[in-house]
Amino acid sequence: MTRADVAQAARNPLAYIAERWTPTERTVQRAVLASLVMTCVIVVTGGAVRLTGSGLGCPTWPKCTDESLTATSEMGFHGVIEFGNRMLTYVLCAVIGWAIIAVRSQKPWRRSLTRYGWAQFWLVMGNSVLGGIVVLVGLNPYTVAAHFLLSSALIAVATAMWQRTREGDADPRPLVGKAVAQLVWVLTGVTVLLIAIGTVVTGAGPHAGDSSDVPRMNVGAVGLDWEGVTKLHAVLAWIVVTLTFALWFVLKAVDAPRGPLARTRDLFLILLLQGGIGYVQYFTDLPEVLVAAxxxxxxxxxxxxxxxxxxxxxxxxxxxxMPTQVDDSQLSSV
Known part of the structure; x- marks a missing residue:
């Protein structure tokens, strides 16, 4: 490597790599899918931290303790779990970095995909800081809820990026009518509300995230009615299921393309499975394994x-x- 190459790599490493490597379309798709999968993994492991009571296994941030950057043997199991989850953030950053490199090196360069990748990176950075705040305020349930909601935003960006890797850059062309699209947006809005209320169920519920007595969500000096919030969450879940079934019926009635029908069917099956887990965990006093599921x-x-x-x-x-065809007269003149 020449001195000029070193200078170029230091000045713009992404452009330097892109000049020397062109990934296949499948490589790009797999890199972006890996970032989506890893985002879900870190959400579940974050839940494991809470469910094992390890939320304050590392009692401070950004170091694990005031004296140590890492967990120590004296901190035991909870310190290992909490510190391990923090380390997974670096794994997530590396996976997202790989996705950014892959889409930046693709030919032709699709600037929109690179922006999606950087959006993921900055969301992870923001959520890391918020995670530190969660620790510093002693697992305040409102900050824990915000931490999960920001992770949901990260999942949204990763999902959109994954979808865009399998599309072109032309202007989007609608496949369904306006009424169907409006129904889908209602479904999306209710789902966002369902997820938000789910964080309230968690914040008011028994799994505080630490072995000590962590305050739960309340209204003024009065704690939230966990049973009532849970029932509201269940009602919203049934509304989402009903809207999904109605959407599937409408799509069948208007003879919609296979794509929307297949995605709606997949969502309906996921909802049924999720609802079954939800009811089982409710009637079995919230076992940790089912809460993680x-x-x-x-x-x-x-x-x-x-x-x-x-x-x-x-x-x-x-x-x-297609290559331009050459007629016989042109061939004979050569």
Whole structure:
């Protein structure tokens, strides 16, 4: 490597790599999918921190203790769990970095995909800081809820980026009518409300995230009615299920393309599974394993809804140009 190469790599490493490497379309798609999968993994492991009472396993931030950057043997199991989850943030950053490098090196360069990648990176940075605040304020349930909601925003960006890797850059062309699109947006809005109320159920529920007595969500000096909030969450879940079934019925009635139908069917099946887990965990006093499964289900429901939204339009891939045919007269003149 020459001195000029070193200077160029230091000045703009992404452009330097892009000049020397062109990934296949499948490599790009896999890199972006990996960032989406890793985002879901870190949501579930974050839930494991709470469910094992390890939320303050590292009692400070950004170091694990005032004296140590890492967990120590004296901190035991909870310190290992909390510090391990913090380390997974670096893994997530590395996976997102790989996705950014892959989309930046693709030919032709699709600037919109690179922006999605950087949006993921900065959301992770913001959520890392928020996670530190969660620790510093002693697992205040409102900050914990905000931490999960920001992770949901990260999942949304990662899902959109994954979808865009399988599309072209042409203007989107709708595949369904306006009324169907409006129904999907209502479904999306209710799902957002469902997820938000789910964080309230968590914040008012028994799993505080630490072995000590962590205050739960309240209204003034009065704690929230956990049973009432849980029932509201269940009602919203049934509304989402009903809207999804209605959407599937409407799409069948208007003979919609296969894409929206398939994504709606997938969402309906995920909702049924998630609802089953939710009811079982409620009637079995919230066992930790089922709560973790429900958190994973929440991620999958959100991804499913977003895939339904993104299936309502298409961005055709550019067709490869056919070589210009040369007639016999031109050949004879050569």
């Amino acid at each position: 429900h958190m994973l289900g929440s991620c999958l429901v959100w991804i499913g809804v977003l895939r339904v939204v993104l299936s309502l339009r298409e961005r055709p891939q550019p067709k490869a140009e």
